[in-house]
Amino acid sequence: MSNVAITVNGTPHTKEIEDRTLLVQFLRDHLGLTGTHVGCDTTQCGACTVIVDGKAVKSCTILAASIEGASVTTIEGLADGEKLHDVQAAFHEHHGLQCGFCTPGMIMASVNIIERHDGVLDETTVRHELEGNLCRCTGYHNIIKAVLSASEKYRTAHAAAAA
Amino acid sequence: MYETIYHKPGTLQEAVSLFAEVEEAAYLSGGHTLIPTMKGRLAAPAHLIDVRRIPELSGITVGPDRIIIGAATTHATVAASEKIRALVPSLCGLAGSIGDVQVRHVGTIGGSVANNDPAADYPAAVLALDSTLHTDRRSIPASEYFDGLYSTALEPGEILVRIEFKVPEIAGYAKFRNPASRYALAAAFVARHRDGNIRVAITGAGNAGVFRWAEAETALQAQFEPNAVKGLLPDDNDLMGDMHAPADYRAHLVGVVTRRAVEHLGGTVIE
Numbered sequence: 001m002s003n004v005a006i007t008v009n010g011t012p013h014t015k016e017i018e019d020r021t022l023l024v025q026f027l028r029d030h031l032g033l034t035g036t037h038v039g040c041d042t043t044q045c046g047a048c049t050v051i052v053d054g055k056a057v058k059s060c061t062i063l064a065a066s067i068e069g070a071s072v073t074t075i076e077g078l079a080d081g082e083k084l085h086d087v088q089a090a091f092h093e094h095h096g097l098q099c100g101f102c103t104p105g106m107i108m109a110s111v112n113i114i115e116r117h118d119g120v121l122d123e124t125t126v127r128h129e130l131e132g133n134l135c136r137c138t139g140y141h142n143i144i145k146a147v148l149s150a151s152e153k154y155r156t157a158h159a160a161a162a163a
Numbered sequence: 164m165y166e167t168i169y170h171k172p173g174t175l176q177e178a179v180s181l182f183a184e185v186e187e188a189a190y191l192s193g194g195h196t197l198i199p200t201m202k203g204r205l206a207a208p209a210h211l212i213d214v215r216r217i218p219e220l221s222g223i224t225v226g227p228d229r230i231i232i233g234a235a236t237t238h239a240t241v242a243a244s245e246k247i248r249a250l251v252p253s254l255c256g257l258a259g260s261i262g263d264v265q266v267r268h269v270g271t272i273g274g275s276v277a278n279n280d281p282a283a284d285y286p287a288a289v290l291a292l293d294s295t296l297h298t299d300r301r302s303i304p305a306s307e308y309f310d311g312l313y314s315t316a317l318e319p320g321e322i323l324v325r326i327e328f329k330v331p332e333i334a335g336y337a338k339f340r341n342p343a344s345r346y347a348l349a350a351a352f353v354a355r356h357r358d359g360n361i362r363v364a365i366t367g368a369g370n371a372g373v374f375r376w377a378e379a380e381t382a383l384q385a386q387f388e389p390n391a392v393k394g395l396l397p398d399d400n401d402l403m404g405d406m407h408a409p410a411d412y413r414a415h416l417v418g419v420v421t422r423r424a425v426e427h428l429g430g431t432v433i434e
Contacts, residue, residue, distance in 0.1 A: 132263025
């Protein structure tokens with residue numbers, strides 16, 4: 001057992017956990033944040049994607065104990081109360097989901113892609129960078145539309161802020 | 164996953180001593196092979212020794228004729244390194260072609276080279292760029308390092324600290340992926356070194372893991388252009404054959420990727 005301190009969505013948490021606890025188990029079972037999904041459990045599908053210290057990672061393949069002191073953002077940390085994050089709103093507007101199981105991972109990966117590219121994205125880049133997220137409904141076209149729309153909004157907002 | 168005890172030593176000495184003291188230990192780096200293997204209960208180390216906080220395993224040093232990469236450097240960091248890109252763009256391209264974004268954010272060069280998966284990308288660059296593998300106790304030339312599938316010259320408890328690549332005059336990397344797994348069915352790293360020597364390293368295809376394709380090296384030494392390897396095939400007795408690709412098809416692919424690597428020298432990666 002280890003005492004592990006991790007900040008999740010801005011709130012510091014310290015938990016006594018088994019060393020084998022995966023980050024996704026820490027989030028779901030210890031903090032009750034079940035928005036992060038376990039799809040394949042083999043590092044392939046990306047449904048468990050969260051952002052650790054600014055990087056999108058697959059939380060099913062990281063030991064919680066190994067990111068002691070880190071700052072994690074999950075799908076629960078995006079919306080501002082009732083107001084959806086721009087990427088969430090874009091998925092809603094463009095119907096970027098069918099069954100919705102992959103959506104939390106898709107959205108977290110997309111938020112990270114948009115931030116890493118400062119909102120400057122084209123379809124090829126989005127498709128390439130979303131390689132690690134699988135949608136078994138194969139609803140990729142609308143997901144890509146949603147990400148491009150949200151990236152446009154991000155770019156405009158940041159250009160306005162810089163002006 | 165069975166129970167395990169997690170350790171995060173801050174120094175090389177601490178890590179090596181710990182490995183010697185406890186039973187059934189394994190070093191953990193990015194863990195993107197080890198953790199899935201543990202989840203499948205195909206590995207069950209009683210102790211995990213995380214090497215990522217050891218300072219010697221971090222950092223990229225680029226000299227005029229050497230690139231030295233700390234073993235705990237992630238694929239994303241190598242892919243984004245402008246210093247490396249200026250000298251060997253194909254090394255950045257190779258790193259950026261591993262797995263997916265999330266995997267590249269965590270997986271490390273040392274983990275990949277120590278694991279020596281027969282379909283891994285880095286071993287091809289290590290062999291073609293005439294590298295030296297520095298461990299906590301010695302330096303191993305690439306020619307003596309790879310030792311069959313998932314096997315290397317590393318002794319139990321030995322830690323891969325950094326990898327020193329020779330900067331070639333020019334290099335190219337071409338990969339043909341399994342469309343489902345996205346791993347290489349065959350990939351070729353071709354480098355012409357500053358002393359004129361040409362090295363061709365093939366990954367994904369060999370039944371003993373990564374290998375240098377001597378016939379292609381000889382042909383390219385005589386004439387350094389794509390046509391030099393036209394019609395040349397490795398012996399398919401030396402290649403893997405499985406449900407994804409029989410050995411004779413892999414032999415064909417080895418020829419194709421080698422030619423493509425020569426066609427795209429100086430580029431990042433061609434798929």
